[in-house]
Amino acid sequence: MRVEPGVRALVTGASKGIGRATAEALAARGARVGLVARGEDELAALAADLHGDPVVMPADVSSRESIEAAVERFAEEAGGIELLVANAGLAHYGPFFDQPIENAEEMVRVNVLGTIYTVSAALGHMRDRARGHIVVVSSGAGLRAFPWGAVYGATKAADRGFAEALRHELSGTGVSVTTVYPGEVESDLHSHQRDRLPDWRRDENTIPSERVADAIVAAVEEDRREVFVPPAVRALGLNGLAPRLTDRLVAAMRGPTAAPRRD
Numbered sequence: 148m149r150v151e152p153g154v155r156a157l158v159t160g161a162s163k164g165i166g167r168a169t170a171e172a173l174a175a176r177g178a179r180v181g182l183v184a185r186g187e188d189e190l191a192a193l194a195a196d197l198h199g200d201p202v203v204m205p206a207d208v209s210s211r212e213s214i215e216a217a218v219e220r221f222a223e224e225a226g227g228i229e230l231l232v233a234n235a236g237l238a239h240y241g242p243f244f245d246q247p248i249e250n251a252e253e254m255v256r257v258n259v260l261g262t263i264y265t266v267s268a269a270l271g272h273m274r275d276r277a278r279g280h281i282v283v284v285s286s287g288a289g290l291r292a293f294p295w296g297a298v299y300g301a302t303k304a305a306d307r308g309f310a311e312a313l314r315h316e317l318s319g320t321g322v323s324v325t326t327v328y329p330g331e332v333e334s335d336l337h338s339h340q341r342d343r344l345p346d347w348r349r350d351e352n353t354i355p356s357e358r359v360a361d362a363i364v365a366a367v368e369e370d371r372r373e374v375f376v377p378p379a380v381r382a383l384g385l386n387g388l389a390p391r392l393t394d395r396l397v398a399a400m401r402g403p404t405a406a407p408r409r410d
């Protein structure tokens with residue numbers, strides 16, 4: 148699908164980081180964008196800077212009613228929906244044993260159920276017209292989960308599995324699916340716990356959100372099954388075949404806290 152004027156694109160988690168950069172990239176190419184996040188003020192400020200009459204839709208993706216209402220409103224105001232970027236997500240890092248169970252629940256609700264609710268709400272509009280593209284933002288952690296990110300990694304692996312199967316299921320319907328695997332990206336994902344990040348997570352390795360956004364737009368236009376940003380993230384996929392080798396690889400790159408066991 149060409150991203151061009153006439154395309155109606157809904158982005159969740161649009162107020163910050165990857166979602167914001169993606170909304171900007173889509174609007175710059177002439178798409179009409181729908182902006183979803185909980186924080187209305189940030190969305191309104193973003194909308195004021197975007198071309199193409201963006202639609203601001205404060206909503207919580209972890210509430211089925213809330214995201215369904217937002218998707219319906221966008222489809223009505225824009226007259227349809229061709230592109231969905233299911234990106235909203237959050238992370239709480241820390242040893243699982245010490246982690247408040249509420250943090251785990253929140254990640255599952257937002258990252259897993261939120262993605263499923265969002266796709267479910269938008270898919271009917273795309274299938275009705277036999278045209279659409281769904282982008283699910285997983286993570287390198289969905290390919291190989293890291294210590295202190297057990298639940299986060301589990302949610303991102305769930306996103307991966309959901310999107311993989313959906314791409315096959317939707318074969319022949321005119322609706323396609325791309326899974327995105329970002330590595331470490333500059334954003335607000337860890338703003339609430341900058342002083343308590345795992346040793347293997349290093350800010351010097353981060354890439355700008357705009358790089359992920361450009362990769363998403365290119366992947367939609369090329370109908371790519373998956374996109375790894377930066378490309379080295381693809382190596383984490385080795386974990387499925389050779390977990391010990393992958394442990395050695397991540398320990399060499401990020402130090403022993405990335406793989407304390409090698410057996």
Ligand SMILES: NC(=O)c1ccc[n+]([C@@H]2O[C@H](COP(=O)([O-])OP(=O)(O)OC[C@H]3O[C@@H](n4cnc5c(N)ncnc54)[C@H](OP(=O)(O)O)[C@@H]3O)[C@@H](O)[C@H]2O)c1
Binds near residue numbers: 186329331
């Ligand atoms: N940054 C990384 O290194 C990295 C790496 C791999 C994958 N990812 C994935 O990329 C996606 C975007 O993350 P980011 O790094 O751009 O983080 P971010 O800068 O913190 O942005 C997260 C966005 O999601 C929104 N959001 C959070 N909870 C929400 C909810 N319940 N309902 C609606 N919107 C919600 C936030 O706005 P409100 O708080 O106002 O709702 C914000 O707009 C996430 O799925 C994350 O797992 C990030």
